[in-house]
Every structure is written in C-alpha cells, then in structure tokens.
Amino acid sequence: MTGVAGDIGGWRRGRFAHVYAAIDLGTNNCRLLVARASATGFDVIDAFSRPVRLGEKVADQGRLCGEAIERTMDALSICAAKIDRARVTRSRYIATEACRRADNAGWFLDAVRDRIGLDIECVSPEEEARLALASCHSLVDPAVPRVLLVDIGGGSTEVVWVEVVAHDGPARSTDLRIIDMVSIPWGVVTLTEAMVGQVRRDRPLPDGLYQSMIDRIRSSLAPFCAVNNVGSWVNAGAVQMIGASGTVTTMAAHHMGLRRYNRAIVDGTWLDREAILRIGAELACKSVSELVNVPCIGHDRADLALAGGAIFEAVCRHWPVATVRVADRGLREGVLADLMRQADRDADPVLARGSTQPTSH
Numbered sequence: 001m002t003g004v005a006g007d008i009g010g011w012r013r014g015r016f017a018h019v020y021a022a023i024d025l026g027t028n029n030c031r032l033l034v035a036r037a038s039a040t041g042f043d044v045i046d047a048f049s050r051p052v053r054l055g056e057k058v059a060d061q062g063r064l065c066g067e068a069i070e071r072t073m074d075a076l077s078i079c080a081a082k083i084d085r086a087r088v089t090r091s092r093y094i095a096t097e098a099c100r101r102a103d104n105a106g107w108f109l110d111a112v113r114d115r116i117g118l119d120i121e122c123v124s125p126e127e128e129a130r131l132a133l134a135s136c137h138s139l140v141d142p143a144v145p146r147v148l149l150v151d152i153g154g155g156s157t158e159v160v161w162v163e164v165v166a167h168d169g170p171a172r173s174t175d176l177r178i179i180d181m182v183s184i185p186w187g188v189v190t191l192t193e194a195m196v197g198q199v200r201r202d203r204p205l206p207d208g209l210y211q212s213m214i215d216r217i218r219s220s221l222a223p224f225c226a227v228n229n230v231g232s233w234v235n236a237g238a239v240q241m242i243g244a245s246g247t248v249t250t251m252a253a254h255h256m257g258l259r260r261y262n263r264a265i266v267d268g269t270w271l272d273r274e275a276i277l278r279i280g281a282e283l284a285c286k287s288v289s290e291l292v293n294v295p296c297i298g299h300d301r302a303d304l305a306l307a308g309g310a311i312f313e314a315v316c317r318h319w320p321v322a323t324v325r326v327a328d329r330g331l332r333e334g335v336l337a338d339l340m341r342q343a344d345r346d347a348d349p350v351l352a353r354g355s356t357q358p359t360s361h
Contacts, residue, residue: 073111147176188304
C-alpha cells in the first residue's frame with residue numbers, strides 16, 4: 001500500500017523507527033490499520049474492518065444505543081489485541097459523525113479508554129476532511145487546478161474544495177490547499193434511516209423515493225456550490241473529482257465485473273459519470289433482498305447500498321465531472337501519513353524544536 005514518503009531520517013530513525021496504528025471509528029464501520037514505513041509509503045502489518053453501526057438510531061434519539069455500543073466495544077477489543085501484538089509505538093485513534101452527534105459520546109469514549117485501553121478522540125468535520133485529503137494526495141492530477149473530494153460516510157458526507165498548487169523543478173511537487181469544505185448530515189446510515197428504513201426488504205423502493213433522496217442531497221450541496229462558484233469551474237473543465245468511500249469503491253468494483261472485491265484492482269481506477277448514473281438507476285430498481293446477491297455488495301452493504309447510490313448520483317448530477325477517481329483509502333491512511341511526518345520531525349533536532357502538532361498517543 002502506498003502512503004506519503006518523506007526524505008528525512010534513515011532506515012533506522014524517523015518514520016522507519018516505529019510501528020504505527022490508526023483507528024477510524026465511523027458511524028457504520030470500525031477500521032484499524034497497523035503499518036511500518038517503507039521507501040514508497042508504508043507496508044501493512046495488520047488490518048481490521050467490521051460494520052458495527054455505532055450510529056444506529058442516533059439521528060432519532062440523539063444517543064448511542066446499548067446494542068451498538070456493545071458491538072463497537074467487541075470490535076475495538078479486537079483492535080486493541082492486534083495493536084498490542086504488533087508492539088505499536090505511535091498511534092492515533094479517531095471517531096467521527098456518530099460521536100459528534102451523540103449526547104453520550106463522552107461517556108462512551110471514557111468507557112472505551114477504561115475498559116479497553118484505547119484513547120479515541122472525536123475529531124471535527126474539518127479535521128476529518130484534512131485527513132481524507134492527505135490520504136488521496138497521490139491520486140491528484142497536478143495539471144487540473146481544482147479538486148472536489150467526496151467522502152460518503154455513514155453519518156455524513158464531506159465535500160472538500162481544494163486548490164492544486166503545482167511547483168516547477170525536478171521534484172515536481174504538488175501542494176493541496178483546502179479552500180472550503182462542507183459536511184452535510186446525510187450519510188448511508190442516516191439517509192437510510194430517514195427515508196428507506198420503513199421499506200420492506202423484499203420490495204423495491206416506491207416510485208419517486210430514490211429521486212427524493214437525490215433531491216435532498218442536492219439541496220444540501222447547493223449553498224456550498226454557490227458560495228465557491230464550483231459549477232463554473234466544472235463547466236470550464238478545471239475540476240477533478242475523487243470519491244473516497246465504500247459506496248464509490250463498491251460501484252467501481254461492480255462496474256468492473258469483479259466477483260469478489262479486490263482493493264489492488266479498484267484503488268486509483270477511474271469511473272465514468274455515465275457509468276455511475278447507469279449503475280445507480282440499475283440498483284435503484286432492486287430490493288434489499290436482491291442487492292444481497294449482487295457481487296461486491298452482499299449482506300454487509302445491501303441495507304445501505306441504495307442510500308449510498310443516491311448520494312453518489314446526487315453529487316455527480318450536481319457537478320457533472322466526466323470521470324471520478326476512485327480511492328480505496330481514507331482517514332486511517334491520512335492518520336498514518338501524519339504520524340510518519342511527525343516521527344521525521346521528532347528525529348530531526350531543528351524540526352523537533354519548531355513542531356507542535358500532537359499526532360502521537
């Protein structure tokens with residue numbers, strides 16, 4: 001797996017002296033990545049992902065419910081065991097939208113620390129956007145001046161509007177500057193609970209419901225689009241779009257005809273807008289029971305696939321970029337990039353004196 005490589009430090013110092021761990025505790029999934037630095041980024045030692053539905057009913061009740069908490073505790077216990085086994089020396093563990101919304105999130109995170117020994121921080125939407133962008137840096141085309149990064153989560157969808165600053169010279173480096181971002185309160189879990197939850201699993205969506213979901217997302221995106229004049233940049237052909245979410249990678253795998261999901265094939269590929277709209281229309285006609293039998297969707301994603309498709313289609317209709325770059329990477333990879341850069345700073349006496357960014361726990 002490729003991350004962000006640095007030039008500071010030799011093979012036994014800086015980033016190369018540590019074993020790293022990152023946890024992304026989202027509304028739907030609990031994900032762990034354990035890795036060591038390599039010359040081209042990082043090599044994965046261990047990984048874990050489980051759909052825990054931590055944000056189940058949070059939109060209605062405003063609290064994390066008991067069953068969701070226990071499912072999440074079980075998953076985090078597995079993560080803690082893997083972290084101990086790998087002898088991790090630098091780590092960061094983050095939680096996102098479900099914990100931002102829930103009244104009892106503070107109690108829950110305290111319980112995780114006391115029972116399991118993991119210190120998880122609830123990050124802001126802005127920090128979530130920054131980490132997502134950091135993970136996708138290598139997928140950006142330096143010749144296109146603007147990026148729309150779309151991260152469809154369980155409890156929210158983040159859209160990041162980015163300026164690409166390409167530097168001349170032998171290194172041909174590229175800086176990414178976040179101009180603006182929006183976090184709309186609709187992800188695959190929250191949109192499903194609000195609009196699809198009452199539909200029987202063996203029945204397709206009622207006429208007009210899928211379009212209503214698309215319309216809801218587009219109305220949420222409209223103010224952000226207007227403030228940043230995104231439409232004009234898109235019409236000028238000056239925008240590249242990156243999709244970083246399970247919805248996007250699943251749709252790409254489906255388009256490629258994969259019988260079983262393969263990250264190495266999907267990550268970094270391109271998905272045409274026409275294909276996205278066609279697949280969305282195809283899946284929207286199916287019931288959840290039928291979606292279970294669709295390769296790369298299956299039982300884990302079937303309940304949320306229709307909401308995910310509606311969100312992705314809404315984005316592509318609102319901003320008609322011809323192709324979307326598919327990113328099977330996210331917050332964990334962004335956290336690892338931060339941790340490795342911080343290790344380099346700490347190993348360099350000059351940089352260490354000027355560094356204040358707390359990225360290690």
